[in-house]
Amino acid sequence: MVATVLKLRYRLLANTLARSPWQLVGFIFGMLGALWLLGAVVAGLVAVSILQGLDVIRAIAVVGGSALLLGWAFGPVIVSGSDGTVDGERLAPFPFSRRQLMVALTGTGLTGIPGIATTLAALSSIVLWVRWPAAAASALPMIAISVLTCVLVSRLITTLTTGFSGRRRGREIIGTIVIGLLIMTGPILTGVLGLLDAAGDLPARLGLAGTILGWTPIGAAWAVPGDVAAGAWLPALCKLAIAIGTLVALWFVWAWALQALTSSRPRRATKTVKSGALGLFGVMPTGGVGATWARSLTAWVRDPRYLRQLIFIPLFPALFAFTTGVDGVMFGASAVLVALILAVGGYADISYDGTAFASVLSSGVTGRADRWGRALAAASVGVPAIIVIAVAVAAISETWDRLPAVLGGALGLVLVGYGVSAVSSALVVVPVPRAGDSPFKTVPGQTFASGMLVFVVMGACLVLAAPALILAIIAMATASAPLGAVALLAGVIVGGAVIVGGVIVGGRVLDRSAPGLLQRIKAFPI
Known part of the structure; x- marks a missing residue:
């Protein structure tokens, strides 16, 4: 046998x-x-x-x-x-x-x-x-x-x-x-x-x-x-x-x-809610953007596949505090590294929908509305987390003069990431763990090429966020508070522009590619 x-x-x-x-x-x-x-x-x-x-x-x-x-x-x-x-x-x-x-x-x-x-x-x-x-x-x-x-x-x-x-x-x-x-x-x-x-x-x-x-x-x-x-x-x-x-x-x-x-039989978790309780769907605006925002934000706060990305948020500062000390450069810039992780987290966001992506297509939500909803959901979690990390690090290391520069680099990078992901996730789907799967289980159908895509997206984020990152690095190296404020302004402006452009381009791409994406998702091995 x-x-x-x-x-x-x-x-x-x-x-x-x-x-x-x-x-x-x-x-x-x-x-x-x-x-x-x-x-x-x-x-x-x-x-x-x-x-x-x-x-x-x-x-x-x-x-x-x-x-x-x-x-x-x-x-x-x-x-x-x-x-x-x-x-x-x-x-x-x-x-x-x-x-x-x-x-x-x-x-x-x-x-x-x-x-x-x-x-x-x-x-x-x-x-x-x-x-x-x-x-x-x-x-x-x-x-x-x-x-x-x-x-x-x-x-x-x-x-x-x-x-x-x-x-x-x-x-x-x-x-x-x-x-x-x-x-x-x-x-x-x-x-x-x-x-x-x-x-x-x-x-x-x-x-x-x-x-x-x-x-x-x-x-x-x-x-x-x-x-x-x-x-x-x-x-x-x-x-x-x-x-x-x-x-x-x-x-x-x-x-x-x-x-x-x-x-043992798999146990189904059941939960009873009051009639009419809509959760985030009852809070967000109506329409395609609001519905997608509510659905994606629910995934960010309840789906462990998304939540596992968030464990990096407290661990990065702790890691650098142990290895380089609270006075080290890596500890001071840990918010930027957290932003890089969050920036590429949604590069193939539709993959996590699985075959349920068919319900998105049948709902008639436009590609642009879908892109805005997903970007707003990710930003609702990522942006506050980065701000909290940056402020906490500045308070622990007593480097308040670097805070604007760190925020500029981190916010610029994560906002650019949302814009890049708005395009990449409209083009790419990759095999991902199903909901409830062990995080250690091999995902059938993963290839060397799909594994390299995350590095391509990361490179695009770093290139597009370069103006804010360069200004932030110079501001931290020279301890220049005015230049740090310029870096913060540049990060918000550049990141916002990339998000707008990414949503427009990604929405048009998604309108054309959505049926093909669903077909590729269904073809993934189970």
């Missing part, structure tokens, strides 16, 4: 690559990147085994293995998403026992590009122990345990974020929390390194980190060969027990999560 699942998985992959040349290009680049990374790892391990002593080798093995496990836990699902072609939900209708299902999913994890590259990299770590035959012999079973642990961790996290006992709200909350924690990885690592400063130079820090991680489930398996090489048999046995216990615990927890995912 496992062999059948693997054959079906690779048949699906081959068919997908045959249909989409750009996906084939992305797949080839992925393979080349894995090969390059594998070659670099092997070269580094060989150099370490020749040039370093046992203490450094033990530390590097444990720290590197721990980083590999954490990469499997969070890296693949954030960068590429989990494999949506073979998962527990899709295989649940078939007559698999739970053990067969888990073995099949583990096999698909081991035989993918990340699994193969990880296995080869882990096997190459044996070169670290060639001077100690007993350690090299013990490394083989520990490598098997380590690679299986990596795959099980990845599968467990994917199952939890996909299912969470069948509750959509739970998936959304977990996904948002995990993404926020990942964004804060930089400050966390900075704090850890600061604690290690007391240990002295780099080898001493590595040794301390390796010693600590070697007694945790994250690095225990990688610490066993080093203890064997040092003749520390009792610690080696203890860490072997930790590694095996971690693997067994992951298997049983994953079995529980998979059972919850495949056996």
